[in-house]
Amino acid sequence: MTTALAKQETAAAAPVAPQASSPYAARIDHVSKSFGRPGPGQQLVLDDVSIDVAPGEFVTLLGASGCGKSTLLNLVAGLDEPSAGAIDVPGGRPALMFQEHALFPWLTAGKNIELALKLRGVAKADRRPEAERLLELVRLKGAYGKRVHELSGGMRQRVALARALAQDSQLLLMDEPFAALDAITRDVLHEELTRIWSQTSVSVLFVTHNVREAVRLAQRVVLLSSRPGRIAREWQIGLPQPRRIEDAAVAELSVEITEQLRGEIRRHGQH
């Protein structure tokens, strides 16, 4: 498959799976990560974390601030090396959407996307139409020629999403991408993300510390404990999409998970 949209067209008919050869889109295998020089000052941030993301699966990673979620995503994205354990992403370089939009201010929204296409090796003539289709996918048709600073925060996040999709990776890593947005805009982007995910074969590993957001989006929620980050618990979310963040079932599960999260944080207060 060559483009995100090609996937979109075929996904509904037959779940073509180039990753069928591999049972996972990402394997985080007993990964530990410490910062600092070995010795008393060394900080163990992740301790023996193992997560498999199945092809096409949507996993959210939940945890308190500072528990190592970003660190883990950076490891999966290949921006950093684990201290122990291994990370395998069989589908090639994953796309990473940072907490800040991380768009290049010297390019227009459209050119930001085209750069991703170019670096992926898309032929010059195909880049512009592809960029415009991706912008349409995030419902930003008119934004092609806009500079980054001319866009609102929500629009920037959508362009960043389009740029991440332009990489056409089998794995999409998202680091609290919607944390800075107002509730209504976030709802809209949740809807769009669910739609895009359901129309393509992409797997998503989505970091958040918002429990409701995690339940709203995911098929599986993984709770990380803090200091060091370990997997505390997992939930399979059986609720059908599309969900709404205010759905009663989402709220119910969120209460349960929040209780666990509170427990994790409280545990730290005791020693």
Added chain:
Amino acid sequence: MASTDTTRATGDTEPTGPGGGTEAADGTGTATVAAGTVSTATRKAGADGPAESLAGLEAGLDALDSAPARERVGLGRILLAKVVPPLVAIALVVTVWQLAAASDLKPDYVLPGPLDVADSVRTMWLEGTLLDYIWTSISRGALGFVVSVAIGTPLGLLVARVKVVRAAIGPILSGLQSLPSVAWVPAAIIWFGLTDATIYAVVLLGAVPSIANGLVSGVDQIPPLHLRAGRTLGARGFNSVRHVLLPAALPGYLAGLKQGWAFSWRSLMAAELIASSPDLGTGLGQLMENFRVNSDMSGVLATIILILIVGIGIDLLFFSPLERRVLRSRGLLVRS
């Protein structure tokens, strides 16, 4: 695999969404779509169809997002704000100067008035030599500057990106910036004699360090996030320099270029002033030296003013607009 995409064309369309505003009406036409496709069991009763309500929401959000058209600033106001004040300042200086000269504080050959100076400019103009002098200097300055850019840019990149190189020559490079380039003139004359090579050597030694340093500080100021974003997009090696590093460092690099031009021009004048010989073409520096030999004070003052005008003019015509354009296109410059 995704299995949920069938439920998106959906049921009841009560426009209950908050903030949808005026466009809520467009959802009501589709109420005939079979509501049974949605598995309502797991969803709150009465929740509106996400597709319609969200389309309305997004239209509302987009309308809020798009900035109102910026009003155009009239040409008259720009003139009033940007051009009139410096003109007034210049007029004031000239007036004070004229008064001082007219009051005969000093004899005319020490302090000629603005009219005398204007007169010597006019004489040179009528002789047809003025533009030659200016052109000789500008072409030297421009050539020296272009060569400095060609040397300073790769040098700056090396210092910025290669640790060993930075450790080795980084401090020397920034130290060189504080060395007045006129200090190179005697050495250059001994090396190259009274030739063009001397002049260009001095210009290069003045301009290359400031261009390289500008690029180094431009690269140092790149937010790490941009570099990481470039890496996740797959920019490596040359691609990373071409598509991420250089554009991200452009504001600092331009500031370096601007300063590099100032240094080129300054060094050139120092070199021309000292290394003046009949074999070399006459630039503004040599012109001034000739006036000094003839004790022609109004000629000397006229040359100083010409040097100033060329230096400022190139900056105003070329570097400032370029810098403003780059900064504005990145939203780094607020229109006051």
